Amino acid sequence: MAPKSTTLTTLLCLAAIHVCNVIQYVLAAQTATTPDFKIPPISDNRTISIVNNCSFPVYPAVLTTNGTGPYTTGFYLPSKQSRNIWVGWDWSGRLWARTNCTFYLANATTSVKIRDVVDNFTIPDGQKLAGNCLTGDCGPAIQCQLSGLAPTTLAEFTMTGWMKQTFFDISLVDGYDLDMKITPFHDSPEKPRVNNTPICVASTTLSSPLSGTDLYQNTLNESFTFNTIHRWCPRQNLLFDSQKGKQSVFPYPDDNDPTIGGGWTPCLSACAYTQSEWDCCTGKHDKAETCGPNLYSKRAKQVCGDAYSYAYDDYLSTFAVPSVKGEGFEVMFCPGGVSTNILKTVLGSGSSNGLECWGRWLWLSVIVILGLLVSGL
Incomplete structure (x- = not known):
């Protein structure tokens, strides 16, 4: 040693x-x-x-x-x-x-939205690309x-x-x-x-789905309950206080709402x-x-x-x-x-x-x- x-x-x-x-x-x-x-x-x-x-x-x-x-x-x-x-x-x-992204073409001077875009498009004269992502954002650009x-x-x-x-x-x-x-x-x-x-x-929501009573066995030789896995992040470090009612791939693990299913921001x-x-x-x-x-x-x-x-x-x-x-x-x-x-x-x-x-x-x-x-x- x-x-x-x-x-x-x-x-x-x-x-x-x-x-x-x-x-x-x-x-x-x-x-x-x-x-x-x-x-x-x-x-x-x-x-x-x-x-x-x-x-x-x-x-x-x-x-x-x-x-x-x-x-x-x-x-x-x-x-x-x-x-x-x-x-x-x-x-x-x-x-x-980057997750939860929305990109669109907008008027270059007024920023008024013209149409949504995904990829493989040309920006016409007088227009600009706008939009953002919930996580991993690098500005209004598909090419970071x-x-x-x-x-x-x-x-x-x-x-x-x-x-x-x-x-x-x-x-x-x-x-x-x-x-x-x-x-x-x-x-x-x-x-x-x-x-x-x-x-x-x-994250149990984004990987292996579990019920509230199942154990999650990982290679650290420790058994984690469903609640433990999706609550490892210190609460104050969660990106959003609540996602209830919002359209997102990261639903919030509301302590009093069993219908959320264990997701978190x-x-x-x-x-x-x-x-x-x-x-x-x-x-x-x-x-x-x-x-x-x-x-x-x-x-x-x-x-x-x-x-x-x-x-x-x-x-x-x-x-x-x-x-x-x-x-x-x-x-x-x-x-x-x-x-x-x-x-x-x-x-x-x-x-x-x-x-x-x-x-x-x-x-x-x-x-x-x-x-x-x-x-x-």
Whole structure:
């Protein structure tokens, strides 16, 4: 077992991966390139299949922070449909789904609505695109140029990092709105890398339907009742006070209304809710020693063990697979099933292969150190 001081150093280094990614998003967003949509996939590109397994349509969005981005940064995706995008081997960025979106053409000067639109349209002279989304909104645009507003569940990627590894994670640092699964596969979807497939399922309404007395067994070896699962979000962090009577895919779990069925509104992270230095790990709390898990992050980690829950989350949040030709990924919204806790199971204190696990901690630490040197931080 490693000394406590070594363990602390490792945790600090690994947690910095996520902080560096956040900084990278801010610095690189304006310089990212997006190839022409006519460019076909080539052998050294990476395929990302975006699947909408939800019972409602969404607008997936893509933000490129480095390298060659996809031919699109946002589009309409009906329920039970999928769409492939291709990114370069050097790509870093994030994916998310915008929900409850309404877009329409309006008069450019008076803003009077002319007609609703979905996708694949031309904006005539004298008109403009207007509208917004309930979660993940990036302004009145189907093609996003900015990151989505919180709360939103994120899929984050660095396609070719140190040692030619692809790093990816599910992040709840900006909050939660949809369940998500990331599946890496080599050569074809028929060859998934199952041991590197994180799943975050935190809403019974959007994933596996349960009755009020059923137990929900997840991979944390804890049984949650129906009420526990849909009330993990601290009440003050719910995006809306009430959704009763509103048309939304997020009905509110009114304590006195059994007809709601267990849904709830999206959950703001502690940082998004308070914007304080403590919750955001900024200012005098910009180090792991001075920024710890808050109520939101503890509860988020309880229901989604493989997801990032705050900036200095522990090392059990980042996945890696070899970055090679033919490597692809599937990002699925509303996958159903249960959350995974793969990294804790394989790499945690209960692992039967401690030397192999510790070796991984060491090279992951080197990744962070090299990244800090290159970026000049």
